[in-house]
Amino acid sequence: MTHHQNNEIKFCPYCGTPTQKKIVYEKVRVFCPDCNWVYYEDPKVAAAVLVQQNGSILLARRIFNPNKGEWTLPAGFIDAHEDPEQAAIRECLEETGLEVNISGLREIISGREHDRGADMVIVYDAEIIGGILTAGDDADEVAFFPLDQLPPIAFQATRKVIKSLIQKNNPS
Ligand SMILES: [Zn+2]
Incomplete structure (x- = not known):
């Protein structure tokens, strides 16, 4: 690779x-030929939140490449020893200013999309419990979008979450 x-x-x-x-x-x-240490590469794991409000979803606009200027779910890497739910809550607060509770596990998406991307993304459903919508960290704008008026979306993973959400909202 x-x-x-x-x-x-x-x-x-x-x-x-x-x-x-x-x-x-x-x-x-x-x-290592001296001490026989072997490097077993670990997957990079990210956590993301899907926050829905009145039929709209919370998205953050990226300030970094790849896909700078496109929108994703609030998400970030899980630190070593960090609980993935706590990572999702932390990243949402850092990027959007909103405090959330995790209400469920939505899906786990695997497949690295770029050099600095995650090998898998754990996507949680989350509900707002506080905070003020303010862009921060690696986002320069945050907003709620209706599912039929979405901005340019970064990453297949984001598209996949949105697609399955739309399918669940409109069965058959
Ligand atoms: Zn060594």
């Missing part, structure tokens, strides 16, 4: 020895 070429691990993080590569458990992996 091309997305690892720029941040390949060149030295063992434990003993500093230059790493080498070999096949470990059926994949080529970076390892």
Whole structure:
């Protein structure tokens, strides 16, 4: 996969020895020839919230590439050791100024879409419990949009969530 070429691990993080590569458990992996540490790459996991209000959904406009200027669900990476629901709540507050409660798990979307993207996104349903709608963090605008008047949407994952929402709202 091309997305690892720029941040390949060149030295063992434990003993500093230059790493080498070999096949470990059926994949080529970076390892340390001195202390035998093997780099098992972990997936990057993001959490997102779907907030609905009067038939509209909450979206945030991206200030960073890729897809700068397009709109996504409030979302961000889950930190190591962080509860995914708490990550979703934290990211929503940082990007939109709104305090939310998680009301359910909507779906988990897998597939990395760009070099710095997530390998999977956990999408929660969330309800507003406080705060004031204000763009922050990596969003420069936040707003509610009716499902039939959506702005340009960033990422297949966002489109997939919206599509399944529309299908659930209009069965058959
Ligand atoms: Zn080592």
